[in-house]
Amino acid sequence: MNAAGFTDYYDIDGLLTEEHKLIRQSIRDFVKKEISPSIEKWAQDNHFPSEIVKKFGDVGAFGPTIPTEYGGGGLDYISYGLIMQEIERGDSGMRSTASVQGSLVMYPIYAYGSEEQRKKYLPKLASGEWLGCFGLTEPDHGSNPGGMVTKIEDKGDYYLLNGAKLWISNSPECQVAVVWAKNEQGRIKGLIVERGMEGFTTPEIHNKWSLRASCTGELVFDNVKVPKENLLPNVEGLRGPLGCLDSARYGIAWGAIGVAIDCYESALKYSLEREQFGKPIAAFQLQQKKLAEMITEITKAQLMVWRLGMLKNEGKATSAQISMAKRNSVDMALHVAREARQIHGGMGITGEYPIMRHMMNLESVITYEGTHDIHLLITGADITGIQAFK
Numbered sequence: 073m074n075a076a077g078f079t080d081y082y083d084i085d086g087l088l089t090e091e092h093k094l095i096r097q098s099i100r101d102f103v104k105k106e107i108s109p110s111i112e113k114w115a116q117d118n119h120f121p122s123e124i125v126k127k128f129g130d131v132g133a134f135g136p137t138i139p140t141e142y143g144g145g146g147l148d149y150i151s152y153g154l155i156m157q158e159i160e161r162g163d164s165g166m167r168s169t170a171s172v173q174g175s176l177v178m179y180p181i182y183a184y185g186s187e188e189q190r191k192k193y194l195p196k197l198a199s200g201e202w203l204g205c206f207g208l209t210e211p212d213h214g215s216n217p218g219g220m221v222t223k224i225e226d227k228g229d230y231y232l233l234n235g236a237k238l239w240i241s242n243s244p245e246c247q248v249a250v251v252w253a254k255n256e257q258g259r260i261k262g263l264i265v266e267r268g269m270e271g272f273t274t275p276e277i278h279n280k281w282s283l284r285a286s287c288t289g290e291l292v293f294d295n296v297k298v299p300k301e302n303l304l305p306n307v308e309g310l311r312g313p314l315g316c317l318d319s320a321r322y323g324i325a326w327g328a329i330g331v332a333i334d335c336y337e338s339a340l341k342y343s344l345e346r347e348q349f350g351k352p353i354a355a356f357q358l359q360q361k362k363l364a365e366m367i368t369e370i371t372k373a374q375l376m377v378w379r380l381g382m383l384k385n386e387g388k389a390t391s392a393q394i395s396m397a398k399r400n401s402v403d404m405a406l407h408v409a410r411e412a413r414q415i416h417g418g419m420g421i422t423g424e425y426p427i428m429r430h431m432m433n434l435e436s437v438i439t440y441e442g443t444h445d446i447h448l449l450i451t452g453a454d455i456t457g458i459q460a461f462k
């Protein structure tokens with residue numbers, strides 16, 4: 073740990089500005105006060121604490137990179153990454169709420185929306201007055217979103233929307249949904265659908281063993297009349313949703329490191345306190361191997377996302393680079409969580425420690441926003457020029 077109490081084996085703090093460190097500290101304090109004391113209970117009870125939405129707005133967790141004139145933070149991508157890292161250190165479900173709102177709802181409205189849409193929606197989303205969700209995945213189209221069948225028909229003064237989306241974070245509690253659907257020409261368009269529009273429902277998905285403090289549901293569109301002005305005018309095709317996913321995946325690449333750090337710190341502390349055979353278990357080589365490998369992998373991932381953040385600040389990060397970092401961080405964090413679970417022995421399966429909750433959460437994180445396999449194939453396609461997933 074560094075002097076400020078952060079796991080930082082390679083003095084990555086030396087690469088951060090004072091502003092970055094202040095932002096990180098303020099989110100860390102927020103998580104300690106507003107999330108950590110209750111998260112085990114929320115997760116055990118499968119409860120989404122809807123009051124957290126306004127609090128996230130107040131602390132600046134929604135849309136950190138969106139310009140301030142629309143209510144965003146106007147911050148750089150390193151700040152955004154640090155915010156996601158600290159929130160996910162608290163819980164991946166909480167980070168999901170924040171990154172869906174910022175990257176998958178505010179970002180497309182900012183990047184592809186009209187000035188009227190930006191002014192109407194972004195300040196309310198930034199402040200947490202409204203919660204948004206992002207509808208891309210369908211029951212029969214997950215890794216292959218281009219196959220979507222949700223459709224819009226131009227009816228003159230409105231679009232008629234029909235179809236369904238599945239596995240949508242925030243959907244049961246949302247006021248607005250950014251939805252991707254095909255028009256009569258088979259082209260993918262984005263629309264802003266508001267709660268209250270006739271024919272629009274958001275049934276909740278129950279019985280999850282993962283992300284239990286985050287609400288997940290469906291979006292069902294049964295002849296929904298969407299006003300023409302709710303179409304995102306400045307994008308067409310799969311590049312629309314994929315652009316949003318780049319931003320969210322970037323946040324996950326940082327966020328998962330927060331989980332890994334939490335698991336590592338808990339395991340290190342536990343191994344120094346827990347005695348067996350007359351000495352701390354940290355004295356045994358097998359436990360040291362686990363801990364040493366954890367901190368090595370965390371450090372490699374920290375350096376990777378820092379460099380990716382600098383590339384993003386310069387507008388140079390590619391989608392394939394983001395895929396690599398998302399995949400690496402989540403896989404690394406899941407491995408760290410499993411090893412930490414073992415170091416905690418039987419205690420590791422209880423809610424006394426955050427490990428098992430993190431581990432179960434990561435089983436979603438490794439699947440959503442592009443699965444582990446698909447991200448590997450994106451790297452494969454990038455380096456060979458041959459797409460193996462189509």
Ligand code: FAD
Nearest residue numbers: 206207208209214215239240241436440441443445446461
């Ligand atoms: P499938 O695509 O059916 O994949 C199943 C398996 O097959 C995977 O292992 C996959 O890697 C593999 N596979 C598929 N195609 C290939 C291929 N070509 N080559 C090799 N292997 C392949 N979606 C949203 O739109 N919005 C959200 O807010 C959202 N939130 C979510 C929250 C949670 C908790 C979860 C679990 C999912 C969420 N999703 C969301 C959906 C998520 O993005 C999808 O689950 C994901 O894209 C995978 O789709 P699928 O589940 O249909 O799996």
